[in-house]
Amino acid sequence: MIRRIACLCALAAGAGCDWMPGKPVAPEVDRGNPTSVHGFEPLWATNCQGCHGADGTWGPARPLNDPLYQSLVTDQWLRTTISDGIAGTLMPPHAVQNGGWMTDDQIDEIVSGMRAAWAATPPPYAADSPPIIHWSGQAGDAARGRTTFNTYCSECHGEDGVGATAGSPIDSSYLALASDQAIRAAIVCGRPDLGMPDWHGNLNGAPAPQFKGLTPLTEGQVADLLAWITSHRVEFPGQPYPPTGNNEPGFRPSPKTPETEGLTHG
Numbered sequence: 178m179i180r181r182i183a184c185l186c187a188l189a190a191g192a193g194c195d196w197m198p199g200k201p202v203a204p205e206v207d208r209g210n211p212t213s214v215h216g217f218e219p220l221w222a223t224n225c226q227g228c229h230g231a232d233g234t235w236g237p238a239r240p241l242n243d244p245l246y247q248s249l250v251t252d253q254w255l256r257t258t259i260s261d262g263i264a265g266t267l268m269p270p271h272a273v274q275n276g277g278w279m280t281d282d283q284i285d286e287i288v289s290g291m292r293a294a295w296a297a298t299p300p301p302y303a304a305d306s307p308p309i310i311h312w313s314g315q316a317g318d319a320a321r322g323r324t325t326f327n328t329y330c331s332e333c334h335g336e337d338g339v340g341a342t343a344g345s346p347i348d349s350s351y352l353a354l355a356s357d358q359a360i361r362a363a364i365v366c367g368r369p370d371l372g373m374p375d376w377h378g379n380l381n382g383a384p385a386p387q388f389k390g391l392t393p394l395t396e397g398q399v400a401d402l403l404a405w406i407t408s409h410r411v412e413f414p415g416q417p418y419p420p421t422g423n424n425e426p427g428f429r430p431s432p433k434t435p436e437t438e439g440l441t442h443g
């Protein structure tokens with residue numbers, strides 16, 4: 178009997194004192210080592226789907242399941258983008274050596290998986306496309322870009338890009354989120370998922386009426402458009418804020434004024 182009580186006490190002490198505040202507990206689900214996941218579908222689902230959509234579309238970035246886009250970028254471009262991410266945007270670096278959790282082999286699997294799933298036959302004019310990769314040597318002329326914009330783009334995006342049936346590509350908040358690369362890719366490939374024609378004037382295989390009578394965009398015109406659109410980047414995007422007194426939902430004007438806060442001389 179005494180021995181049994183001693184045993185129970187030892188058990189209770191063991192159970193009661195093992196846990197200390199702050200001591201890590203075992204995770205409820207063992208997710209394993211991310212570098213040991215293989216196969217396009219699980220790799221895509223764990224690393225990319227949350228931002229790029231289950232089938233490569235309807236993400237915050239351009240659709241990756243677009244055959245025109247897939248035909249214009251090389252495997253090396255895809256590998257570098259996935260490995261290094263796109264600086265200044267939400268596209269994170271994925272390679273282990275860059276702080277991510279994908280090995281080079283896994284990145285190769287994603288690239289070949291995207292090719293197998295989404296690289297359908299591109300349109301015949303794909304080979305004549307202006308460059309889709311942006312680099313700093315492609316300086317365009319913003320003034321010419323504005324004229325080109327008002328000829329090719331204003332029917333959907335409004336005169337001078339203020340927005341019409343489609344939104345404003347010169348909006349400072351949009352420009353704060355999208356890289357020059359993303360904007361170039363949009364001009365060249367369009368947004369087939371959202372209704373924007375490609376550089377050749379086609380939308381999902383059919384000529385877009387907005388491009389009727391216009392020649393396909395040239396390399397120079399793409400550079401000019403990019404120069405004009407990105408000339409609207411500002412240091413503090415989203416401003417000016419709505420004036421005080423605006424009663425829109427979500428906007429709470431401060432009852433304080435610069436004078437009462439001692440921020441001005443009055």
Ligand code: HEC
Nearest residue numbers: 224225228238258259263266267268354355356358359362
């Ligand atoms: C946290 C969100 C996020 C995740 C996760 C993410 N991406 Fe992205 N990705 C983005 C954004 C945002 C962009 C557009 C960035 C820009 O403005 O250039 C982008 C751009 C891209 C591009 C386009 C590059 C080009 O040619 O312009 C590719 C390709 C890409 N991502 C592939 C992937 C793959 C593959 C994965 C998974 C391994 C992945 N992304 C995971 C957000 C994400």
Ligand code: HEC
Nearest residue numbers: 329330333343344346355360363364368371372373387402
């Ligand atoms: C047929 C209508 C149409 C035409 C013409 C058009 N767009 Fe668009 N564009 C859209 C739609 C729709 C979107 C999706 C976003 C939205 O609705 O605002 C879009 C999106 C964009 C974006 C953002 C894409 C992204 O993924 O970040 C840019 C930049 C853009 N357009 C530039 C242009 C330029 C430059 C031209 C002229 C060469 C042009 N667009 C012509 C309809 C059009």
